Amino acid sequence: MNLTLKIWRQKNATSKGRFVTYKVNDISTSSSFLEMMDVLNESLVMKGEDPVAFDHDCREGICGACSMYINGHPHGPDKAVTTCQLHMRKFSDGETIVIEPWRARPFPVLKDLIVDRSAFDKIIQAGGYISVNTGGIPDANAIPIPKVKADLSMDAAACIGCGACVAACKNASAMLFVSAKVSQFALLPQGRIEAAERVQAMVAEMDKQGFGNCTNTGACEAECPKEISISNIARMNREFLSAKVCAPKVKEMNEGGG
Amino acid sequence: MALAGLFLISFLVVHLSINLLLLFDDSRELFNIAAHFMGTNPVIQVFQIVLFGGIILHILLGIILQIQNWLARPTRYKVEGYSHTSFFSKFMIHTGAVILAFLVIHLFNFFFKAKFGELETVMIGNDSYEDMGILVIEKFKEFPYVIMYVVWLLFLGFHLDHAFHSALQSLGLNHSKYTPVAFGISRALAILIAGGFILIPVVIYITQ
Numbered sequence: 001m002n003l004t005l006k007i008w009r010q011k012n013a014t015s016k017g018r019f020v021t022y023k024v025n026d027i028s029t030s031s032s033f034l035e036m037m038d039v040l041n042e043s044l045v046m047k048g049e050d051p052v053a054f055d056h057d058c059r060e061g062i063c064g065a066c067s068m069y070i071n072g073h074p075h076g077p078d079k080a081v082t083t084c085q086l087h088m089r090k091f092s093d094g095e096t097i098v099i100e101p102w103r104a105r106p107f108p109v110l111k112d113l114i115v116d117r118s119a120f121d122k123i124i125q126a127g128g129y130i131s132v133n134t135g136g137i138p139d140a141n142a143i144p145i146p147k148v149k150a151d152l153s154m155d156a157a158a159c160i161g162c163g164a165c166v167a168a169c170k171n172a173s174a175m176l177f178v179s180a181k182v183s184q185f186a187l188l189p190q191g192r193i194e195a196a197e198r199v200q201a202m203v204a205e206m207d208k209q210g211f212g213n214c215t216n217t218g219a220c221e222a223e224c225p226k227e228i229s230i231s232n233i234a235r236m237n238r239e240f241l242s243a244k245v246c247a248p249k250v251k252e253m254n255e256g257g258g
Numbered sequence: 259m260a261l262a263g264l265f266l267i268s269f270l271v272v273h274l275s276i277n278l279l280l281l282f283d284d285s286r287e288l289f290n291i292a293a294h295f296m297g298t299n300p301v302i303q304v305f306q307i308v309l310f311g312g313i314i315l316h317i318l319l320g321i322i323l324q325i326q327n328w329l330a331r332p333t334r335y336k337v338e339g340y341s342h343t344s345f346f347s348k349f350m351i352h353t354g355a356v357i358l359a360f361l362v363i364h365l366f367n368f369f370f371k372a373k374f375g376e377l378e379t380v381m382i383g384n385d386s387y388e389d390m391g392i393l394v395i396e397k398f399k400e401f402p403y404v405i406m407y408v409v410w411l412l413f414l415g416f417h418l419d420h421a422f423h424s425a426l427q428s429l430g431l432n433h434s435k436y437t438p439v440a441f442g443i444s445r446a447l448a449i450l451i452a453g454g455f456i457l458i459p460v461v462i463y464i465t466q
């Protein structure tokens with residue numbers, strides 16, 4: 001198939017970017033979107049031009065690196081897939097495809113389609129973990145966990161931190177990502193121990209990074225490649241409110257003896 | 259935001275119930291008694307202050323929230339989001355702004371007149387009451403007012419479509435069994451509240 005591509009080109013973080021139009025020919029319908037980009041880049045290199053910079057790593061839908069906003073959809077028009085798993089047969093011959101980077105203040109463009117997503121790392125550093133001492137491997141069945149909760153927690157843990165939820169949201173809100181990370185711990189006994197502290201710290205960091213606020217439009221859920229549900233956002237709101245109302249001040253919690 | 263919004267919804271339900279009395283009672287007695295009660299009862303007077311506080315809080319928080327959300331995406335997309343979303347959720351600030359503009363006119367039309375103006379009085383039993391009912395009916399004999407109210411109330415309905423369930427979600431109240439019901443309630447509230455209020459000027463205009 002032959003395609004016209006309108007791609008955002010931007011030299012570096014400080015320069016002004018613009019759209020550049022390219023033509024690619026003889027693309028196999030079985031190739032993935034990133035393979036199509038590879039074909040384009042090879043032709044650019046042959047011509048001595050700068051290839052289009054884009055993030056990618058695993059190319060099997062598990063690392064979350066491949067951020068591309070394609071024709072108004074993060075990760076393209078297909079449901080529940082990442083860009084690397086998007087097939088070219090989802091497009092038609094002769095189509096014009098517009099490719100943009102994620103757009104959000106906390107995700108500044110570094111070059112072309114690559115954005116800096118370290119704002120997510122900062123949120124994880126604020127509390128997206130459990131504090132455990134190293135030691136022997138605990139017995140897997142020592143703590144009974146209801147199957148439903150274990151499943152919900154695993155569903156939340158499927159989040160690959162790609163940022164499509166932020167890219168899709170009209171408010172550039174990171175609530176789906178943060179709520180998945182809060183939920184995967186809040187649902188399990190090991191995570192409950194620090195639950196109140198965690199949710200407050202992660203939400204505070206999320207706001208500090210400058211993400212927008214959730215107004216429950218549901219675009220994130222529709223575009224998430226891992227189909228994370230916005231019921232996680234409700235869970236986080238619940239955790240957050242009850243922590244704010246019932247839990248001791250964060251300072252006291254940290255100062256506790258022991 | 260959510261609590262203030264829910265409080266405003268509960269106010270609308272009371273307000274609508276009282277207004278509907280106008281349609282069911284041609285003598286306007288029930289409406290005038292209810293309006294008198296709402297205008298004089300001390301508990302209601304306290305709630306009136308809470309209500310104005312609630313509106314101001316909701317509007318201020320709404321504007322702050324929206325500004326933060328606009329700032330969170332300084333560069334817009336060339337191809338704006340085609341994601342599957344709840345439609346009216348995208349326009350809460352716009353429908354809200356329309357509601358606010360008409361609300362000011364509405365307050366001048368009725369509330370300030372009732373509170374500070376001179377109204378005709380009618381006798382109900384042995385007591386004399388201000389005739390709020392006639393004020394409403396006179397207003398809705400004028401076609402432009404009827405159109406204005408219908409447009410206004412349509413926007414109120416659009417706003418309400420993304421209100422009740424959204425507020426529950428914001429408060430963390432979701433449940434696999436009841437959340438779908440909350441969506442239904444939201445849509446029903448939007449249709450019943452907007453529809454009920456629209457009925458009043460339309461019926462008055464047609465029958466008078």
Ligand code: HEM
Binds near residue numbers: 214216263
């Ligand atoms: C009687 C009138 C109104 C009612 C019953 C009402 C009710 C609500 C409710 C229940 C929500 C959802 C809150 C949440 O999800 O947390 C909401 C959202 C919103 N309202 Fe109103 N509202 C009214 C008037 C207004 C006005 C006058 C504005 C003016 C600017 C406004 C602006 C907004 C905005 C921007 C949102 C979106 C925030 C969000 O979804 O969380 N509203 N409204």
Ligand code: SF4
Binds near residue numbers: 158159
């Ligand atoms: S919630 Fe979904 S869209 Fe958001 S970062 Fe995680 S996997 Fe990506």
Ligand code: FES
Binds near residue numbers: 055056083
């Ligand atoms: S490259 Fe790893 S998810 Fe796409």
